[in-house]
Amino acid sequence: MVRDELQAASDELREAAELVDEETQKRLHEQSEQLAALATRDEDPDHGRLDRHMNVLHELAGQLDGDAEELVRSARESVKEYRKTVPGV
Known part of the structure; x- marks a missing residue:
């Protein structure tokens, strides 16, 4: 099973990594x-x-x-949306 929101966030972070310096690229990757x-x-x-x-x-x-x-903010929103579906607190 693929959690689409998390995969989308991962994809957006990879895209953002292409636009930044090497150190930030490593963190995004x-x-x-x-x-x-x-x-x-x-x-x-x-x-x-x-x-x-x-x-x-x-x-x-x-x-x-x-x-x-914008890509990193969008990725964060995708994680946030997925988190709403997780049972618990």
């Missing part, structure tokens, strides 16, 4: 890889893990501008 793994693993990710990703994406978006910023 790391987040992208982690979200892609969460999108396809057997167990659902928990709220805490998703919240940590959302915090990192918020921080990254604050350091960017233009298209890269």
